[in-house]
Amino acid sequence: MTIEEREKEIVEEFSMLSDWMDRYSLLIELGNDLTDFEEEHRSNQNLIEGCQSKVWLYAWEKDGLIYFMADSDAIIVKGIVALLIRVLNGRTPDEILEAPLAFVDAIGLKEHLSPTRSNGLVAMIKQMRMYALAYKTKLAR
Amino acid sequence: MNFPIDEIRKDFPILSRPVNGRPLVYFDNGATAQTPRQVVEAMDRVYYEYNSNIHRGIHTLSNLSTEAFEAAREKVRDFINAAESRQIIFTRGTTEAINLVAHSFGAAFMQPGDALVVSEMEHHSNIVPWQLLAERMQLELKVLPVLDNGELDLAALPALLDERTRLLAITHISNVLGTINPVKDIVELAHSKGVKVLIDGAQAIHHTRVDVAALDCDFYVFSGHKMYGPTGTGVLYGKAELLEAMPPWQGGGEMIQQVRFSGSTYNELPYKFEAGTPDYVGVVGLGAAVDYLQQLGMVAIGAYEKELFAYAVERLEGLGDLIFYGTAAQRGSLLSFLPEGIHPFDAGTLLDKMGIAVRTGHHCAQPLMDRFGIPGTVRASFGLYNTKSEVDALAEGLLKVRQLFA
Numbered sequence: 327m328t329i330e331e332r333e334k335e336i337v338e339e340f341s342m343l344s345d346w347m348d349r350y351s352l353l354i355e356l357g358n359d360l361t362d363f364e365e366e367h368r369s370n371q372n373l374i375e376g377c378q379s380k381v382w383l384y385a386w387e388k389d390g391l392i393y394f395m396a397d398s399d400a401i402i403v404k405g406i407v408a409l410l411i412r413v414l415n416g417r418t419p420d421e422i423l424e425a426p427l428a429f430v431d432a433i434g435l436k437e438h439l440s441p442t443r444s445n446g447l448v449a450m451i452k453q454m455r456m457y458a459l460a461y462k463t464k465l466a467r
Numbered sequence: 468m469n470f471p472i473d474e475i476r477k478d479f480p481i482l483s484r485p486v487n488g489r490p491l492v493y494f495d496n497g498a499t500a501q502t503p504r505q506v507v508e509a510m511d512r513v514y515y516e517y518n519s520n521i522h523r524g525i526h527t528l529s530n531l532s533t534e535a536f537e538a539a540r541e542k543v544r545d546f547i548n549a550a551e552s553r554q555i556i557f558t559r560g561t562t563e564a565i566n567l568v569a570h571s572f573g574a575a576f577m578q579p580g581d582a583l584v585v586s587e588m589e590h591h592s593n594i595v596p597w598q599l600l601a602e603r604m605q606l607e608l609k610v611l612p613v614l615d616n617g618e619l620d621l622a623a624l625p626a627l628l629d630e631r632t633r634l635l636a637i638t639h640i641s642n643v644l645g646t647i648n649p650v651k652d653i654v655e656l657a658h659s660k661g662v663k664v665l666i667d668g669a670q671a672i673h674h675t676r677v678d679v680a681a682l683d684c685d686f687y688v689f690s691g692h693k694m695y696g697p698t699g700t701g702v703l704y705g706k707a708e709l710l711e712a713m714p715p716w717q718g719g720g721e722m723i724q725q726v727r728f729s730g731s732t733y734n735e736l737p738y739k740f741e742a743g744t745p746d747y748v749g750v751v752g753l754g755a756a757v758d759y760l761q762q763l764g765m766v767a768i769g770a771y772e773k774e775l776f777a778y779a780v781e782r783l784e785g786l787g788d789l790i791f792y793g794t795a796a797q798r799g800s801l802l803s804f805l806p807e808g809i810h811p812f813d814a815g816t817l818l819d820k821m822g823i824a825v826r827t828g829h830h831c832a833q834p835l836m837d838r839f840g841i842p843g844t845v846r847a848s849f850g851l852y853n854t855k856s857e858v859d860a861l862a863e864g865l866l867k868v869r870q871l872f873a
Contacts, residue, residue: 346487347820350816350820354813354871354872378811378812378815378827378843379812379842400810400812401810401872402812402813402816403812
């Protein structure tokens with residue numbers, strides 16, 4: 327499934343929920359289900375500190391594809407983190423660098439990606455792209 | 468009680484706007500209070516009718532503008548019962564007022580090896596300027612601890628006020644815990660040890676009658692935007708003999724007497740500390756905010772808010788699953804809490820969806836968060852226009868948050 331297809335899939339899932347409470351309920355569920363973060367990676371090096379909440383992000387490369395593992399202390403943030411990982415996991419560096427991530431806006435969560443929310447999400451996406459760029463440079467050598 | 472709440476709410480047009488499809492419930496007054504028509508209209512009149520730079524021109528508009536600016540100074544003087552209007556220095560806010568004192572009091576009265584005291588419950592604005600001063604002048608910055616219930620550990624204070632200590636900087640009301648500190652007693656104790664006192668009144672000035680003469684404090688600072696005035700305005704009150712002895716902080720127009728390349732001489736108080744064109748429009752608005760508060764009466768405001776606060780305590784404690792931070796015997800104006808097992812960011816985000824504006828996070832008081840070992844709290848801070856039915860909306864909102872997490 328391409329990034330576009332995956333984003334479309336998420337938009338469809340959320341479009342079935344008309345009430346904001348149902349949408350946030352789903353986000354909370356997604357956040358609660360994101361449990362695969364390995365404790366050894368919970369280091370200051372992997373910490374993205376927002377003013378309001380924290381995000382831990384770890385990335386690795388396998389066969390030219392990038393994988394992510396992340397966690398947050400706030401569940402709503404964690405739910406959005408889960409969606410981002412679902413879209414960007416197992417992609418090439420170029421795919422990650424070029425991903426539009428328009429689905430966040432389409433499902434009515436754009437406010438969480440505003441720099442003024444200071445929840446660490448904007449910095450997290452930047453960091454995901456930084457990892458992609460770093461692996462791209464490494465793979466090119 | 469004669470407190471016409473329905474009429475008062477009409478003075479604040481923003482309160483009738485919806486947020487996320489719901490009626491706005493504004494409980495973030497501790498960060499900034501809303502502005503009544505009377506204040507906005509006073510500033511409109513400056514721009515539309517007599518806008519001109521102050522203290523500069525001999526023309527009619529400049530005189531009108533200067534008169535309005537100085538009338539606001541007199542209103543503030545009367546509001547806090549200062550002896551003379553030259554003791555009222557206009558600043559951009561509480562933060563700038565503290566920075567001014569840190570710079571100029573330090574330069575006039577402190578030597579390397581001296582000490583300063585702040586409390587553990589201070590806002591960053593009443594910590595960092597002193598840290599910078601301490602680094603610059605090699606001073607020791609000592610910290611008065613906070614007890615579990617959110618009161619100051621006053622038993623520890625006498626030992627901190629030793630012969631090296633020059634200044635104690637302390638908040639009147641905590642912006643996180645709502646603790647009302649016994650500032651009069653603290654000033655008396657500090658003075659008995661020869662220590663000067665600065666009181667951060669940002670969270671107090673609009674909730675209670677502040678009388679700087681009765682408090683006998685050396686400095687009292689506050690912001691316009693928390694007392695229903697415009698943002699970008701603030702006040703430093705200081706004892707005249709201290710302000711006289713302190714050197715200017717910023718240089719520029721207005722604050723000088725004569726400028727020669729061989730050296731300049733400085734204007735008298737309060738102008739010595741008001742370099743450059745001040746926010747004279749904002750200051751007129753601040754004066755109108757003082758009028759507004761005086762008209763309602765600080766005693767009446769205090770009584771109304773006390774009843775509202777008691778209701779909020781009862782209502783939110785009744786929910787049963789909130790952990791409260793700050794349970795001092797003397798407290799008011801705000802409640803800081805965490806819904807058990809829910810991050811403040813999540814609670815605040817969901818409340819916002821219901822039109823309820825609260826503050827979440829560390830409230831610019833990270834040392835205090837560390838003291839309680841939490842990342843932050845949810846803070847509902849009340850203003851003179853809030854109502855019991857809004858408190859009910861918050862309680863119901865918190866129940867919904869709980870349901871979403873169930």
